[in-house]
Amino acid sequence: MYSSFLKTAIRNVIRHKAFSFLNIAGLTFGLTACILIGLFVQDEMQFDKFIPEGSRIHRVYYQITTEEGTSQVATTPPMFATALQQEFPEVENTLRVLNNPNKELFEVGDTKLYEEGGILAEQNFFEIFPLQLTYGSAVAALEDPNSVVISQELARKYFGDKNPVGKKITISKSPFQVSGVFQNNPKFHLPITYIFPLVAAGIAEERMQSWDWYSFNNYVKLKQGADVEGLQAKFQRYTQPFLQGDETTTYLPLFQPLHDIHLYSADFRYDMAVRGNIIYVKALIVTALFILVIACFNFVNLATAKSLQRAKEVGVRKTIGANRSQLMVQFILETIFLTLISVVLATLFAWLFLPLLNQFTEKQIAFDLLADPMNVLLLLLLAVLVGVLAGFYPALVLSGFQPVKVLKGTFSGDSRPGKTPWLRHGLVVIQFSLSVLLIISAIVVRRQVTYLHSKELGFEKEQIMFFPMRGERMSSNVETFKNELLQSPFIEGVTVGYGFPGDMFGDGMMTVPGKGEQKKATQLMVDHDYIKTLGLELVAGRDFSREMKTDKDHGFIINETAVKELGLGTPEQALGETLLWPTWRNADSVKRGQVIGVVKDFHYKSLYERVEPAVLQIYPQAYWKVAVKIKAAGIEKALPYVKEVWEKFSPEYPLEYNFLDESFDKMYKAEDKLRSLLWIFSGVAIFVGCLGLFGLAAYAAERRTKEIGIRKVLGASSQNIVLLLSGDFVKLVLISILIASPVAWYFMQQWLQDFAYRINISWWIFVVAGLSAIAIALVTVSFHAIRAALRNPVRNLRTE
Amino acid sequence: MIKLNGIYKWYQSGINRNFVLKDINLNIEEGAFISLMGPSGSGKSTLLNIIGMLDEPSEGEYLFLDQSVFAMKERQRKELYKQYIGFVFQSYHLIDELTVYENIEAPLLYQGVKSSERRSMVADMLDRFSIVGKKDLFPNQLSGGQQQLVGIVRALIAKPKLILADEPTGNLNSAQGDEIMQLFQQLNREDGVTILQATHSEKNAAYGHRTIHLLDGQIQHQHVPL
C-alpha cells in the first residue's frame, strides 16, 4: 500500500508543479534558515561542554547592588579561592586566572610579533581545564616562573612543526622557556593563546591575600554531590565582613556554573570570556520557529485551497473501499514526501551557506552529516515532524469529504461564494503578524545599533591614534616623546595616561572629608593635555594647567555624575571642595586635593553602561598609554612620522596601534551581528510568507474566474478587478499589522532595557513596517490579480 | 438480497421538507438485473447511493442480506460494502494520477490483499477484458468507452456480489453503450452478479430482467419484459 502512496505522491508533485514548487521552495528556504540557526545555536550551547566534570566547576563572580540597580563583575579578589579552598570541605579544588589585557612582544630569532590572549594561571590550570597538550606535561608545565605554555598555532608560527618544549622565547624583553604546547578548543570560554604561571607575575604574598583586589577569575570545583546553593549561601555569609561596601552599595559573591559562562554573562563587566548572549540565541530560535510556522501554514493554506482538485480522488477512493484513516495516512505521507525533499534540499543549502555563516559569526561550525548519524536522524525527524504538522489539517479536511457530494460534480470545497475561509485567512494573518513582528524588530535593532555607533559620546573619538608605551626610554622621557610628536604639523595633540575611552580603567574610593560621603569612582589618570586632546567640555572651573604647580598633586577634575553622587551640589558649588583618594601604590598614603573643574559627562565605556562618577587627576606613575590626535586628512602623513619618533625612543619594540573609534565600534559587534542576522532572517520569513500568498492569490483568481468574467462583461474596469482581488489580502495584512505592532513594541522595549542609552520606539517605525508589509503583499498578490483582470472575459465564461 | 422498507429521503429547506424519495419499498433478489428509470431529478442517483451505503435515508429500513444496514456500526458497514458492492459511475471517476493497472489494483490495496495475489488478480482481469495493452496508460490517454471499461473492471476486481451503476453509458455512444450492457448481461448470467443500473435509455433498460420507474421520488409500477 505504501509504495502505491509513494507513487501517487510523486505523480502529484509532478502534476501540480506550481503547487509543489511553492511548497518545496517555501519549506526549503524556511528549513535552510532553521538548520543554520540550529547549527549556530547548538554550537553556542556547546561551550565548555568538553571539559570533564564541568558541571562541578563554577566561576565565582560578584554582584554589586547600588541605588541604580545591580551589575555583575566577573573578576573577584584572590582571597576567594584561598578561603574556598581552606574553609569549605565541599570544595575539591580552586583555580585562579589573571587576565593579561596587554599585547606582548614575542621574539624568536628574527620573528618579532605582538601576541594577545595571554593569561596567568595557577599550576593546576590543566587539571581543571584539561585542554589537550601536544607537548609538555599538564602537571609541570606551569611550575617554573620562567616558563610559558603556548598554543599550537603560536608553536607553529614560531617553531614550525618541531617540538618547541625547552626552546627560548623573549616575551616583552624577558626570557621565557616553552614548557608545553596546548591545543586550543574553540568551545573553551577563555580565548587564550599563551599561559604564564601565576608565579611569573611575582605578586607579593600579602597582595594575594587581598579581599578588595578585584582582578581574578576564581574557579571552584566542587566535590561530587556537593550542594552549590548551600555552599554559595555559606560563602556569602563567610565573606560578608570582608566585602563591606558603603551605605548604598553591597557586594555579593555568586557561583556561576561553568556551562553558563558563555551565554549568560553578556552584561558582566571585566569578563575576558568569549561570550555569546542568551537573548540573541533565544531571538534566533524564535525567528527560526516563526519561519517554520510560516512555511507550515503556507502548506496548510495551499493544500486546503486546492482541496477541490483532490476532492474527486477522495470520493473515488472512498467508493472503492478506502476508509478515512487510510486516506489521512496517504495525505500525510504525501506531505512528508514534500518535506523530505525540502529537508534534503535545505541540508544541501545549509551546507553551502555554512561557510558564510561561519565567516560572519567567526565560528568554526562543522556540518558533517556522515560523522554524526545523530544529525541525519534529527533531520529526518524534522521532516516527519514538519510533514505531520503541516499535513494533518489538510488531510483531515480532505479525508472528510463525502463521496456522494464530491462525485456529483457540484461540490465546491470550502470556496462557496459568500463563505469566508476563516482558517485560511487566520493563518495568513498569523503569518503576516510574525513577519511584521520581525520587520519591526529589525528596524528597531537597526536604529539602536546605528545610535550606538553614532551617539555623541561627549569626546572626539575620530582621528585619535592610540597605543601603549613600550620600553624604558619612552617611559622615562614622556615629555620629550610628546614634544617630538607635536613637531609634526599633522598632529594636533598628544596625551598620555591611563583611562582612555574604550580602554581599561582603574577605580578608587573617593571621600569628601567634611560630609563623610564615600563613593567608588573611575580614576582617569591623565596629563595636562587629556581634556584638550579628547575635546572634553568643561562645565565649571578650569582644565589642569602647567602654571598652577598645585594641580599636579592636589588637583581633581570630576564629572557631573561625580558631583551628584558625592553630594557636592551644582558643578559651581563643587569647585574648591576637598577630596581624599588612597593612592594606588600605597593604600595608606592618601592624596588630598581640591576640585578645580567639572567636565560634562562623557561615555568612556560602552553605552550598555550608565556613566559612573569619574575623577581625572595628574598621576605620572600611570603614564602607560598614548593618544595622538591627528589633524583631519593628515593620517597618511602622520603615521610614518609617529613611527619615526617611536623608533627613536623604542627601537627594540615594533609600533602597534589602533584608533579609538574603531575600538568603540568593536564594542557593539554583537549588536551589529544581531542586526544583520535579524535582517536576513526577517527577509527569509517574509519571502516564505509571500510564496504562500502568491499561491493563495493564484487560487483565488482561478476560483473567481467566472465572477471576474461576468463583472467585466457588466463593465468593470481592470483596475476594479485588481482592487477587488487584492483588497481581501490587504485587509488581512492590515489586521496583521494591528496584531503585531503592540507585541513588537513590548518585546523591543524589553530588549532596549539592556542599554543604558537607547532610542525611543517612535510611531513611524510601525507605519514603515506596516507600509512595507502591505507593499510586499500587494506586489505579490497583484501579479495574479492583474493577470486575471486582463484576461478576455468571453473566453473566461466559455471555459467555465 | 436487498430489502427496502418505507425509505424516505428529504432535504430540509427552511421549514419545508423537499422530498427526494417517498416511501420506497423494494426487494431485490440475488442474481437480479434491474434497471432504474425516471426523469432527471426523480431520485435515481439518490436511491443508488443509499443502496450503495454512500448516503443515508431520512427514514426507513434497509436490509442487506437480512442485516439492518443503518443499525450497524460504521466499521461493519464498510466491511460489508468492501466485500459485496462495486460502483460504476457515469463519469467513470478513475483516479487521474494512477495508471489503468493501478486504478484496477486500488480496491485490493484497501482490502489488504497481499501483493502477489493482487498481481495475479489484476492480470486475470486485464486478460479477461483484453486491456493488457492499456495497463500502463493514464485515464486521460483512453477513450470514454475504454475508461468506463476500466471503471467496471475496477468495480469487479474485488468480486462484488452487487454492482450499482449510475448511468454507466451516459457519456458513451450507443455502440460503446451496447458493449457495456452486454458485459453486464454476461456478468449477470455467468457470474451471478446482481446488477442495479440507473439509465435514461429504454434500450439499455431492456437488458435487465425488470425496470423500476421512479417519478418524483416514488416507484410507479414494475414492468417485467416479455
Ligand SMILES: Nc1ncnc2c1ncn2[C@@H]1O[C@H](COP(=O)(O)OP(=O)(O)OP(=O)(O)O)[C@@H](O)[C@H]1O
Ligand atoms: N444536497 C441536496 N440538497 C437539496 N436537494 C438535493 C440535494 N441533492 C440532491 N437533491 C435533490 O434531489 C433530487 C434527486 O436528485 P438525484 O440526483 O437523485 O436525481 P436523478 O434522478 O439521479 O437525476 P439525473 O437523472 O439528472 O441524474 C433532485 O431534485 C435534487 O435537486
Ligand SMILES: [Mg+2]
Ligand atoms: Mg443521477
